[in-house]
Amino acid sequence: MRHSEKGEFIHSQSPLMHVDFHSFIQKENDLTSFELASEFGLTLRDVQKIKKHLARG
Template sequence: MRAGSKQSGVNNGHHQLIGVDFHDFIQKEQNSTNFELAEEYGISLRSVKDLKKKLARN
């Protein structure tokens, strides 16, 4: 059985999003590319994509 995005996050064991200012992220996501956001916050491209997906749901 394939692992979903929620399960892969749990199995990772580390959360890279600790220390990310989400208000600042929301403002910068409109004008920056995924790569620029990942580089600025020190997180992976996958984390940026997952965070954007989660923010779009709300």
């Protein structure tokens, strides 16, 4: 298998928008979008993007 610097860089990066999805999913059921945005330091638009991304998966 070939390894490249770009591949290593991608795998070393933190999750989408620096959010731990497991924590996000746990809190998603209990908090509003505004509270999620405040909790993770995101904008409301970012919260919507993450919810859309999780719904696809």
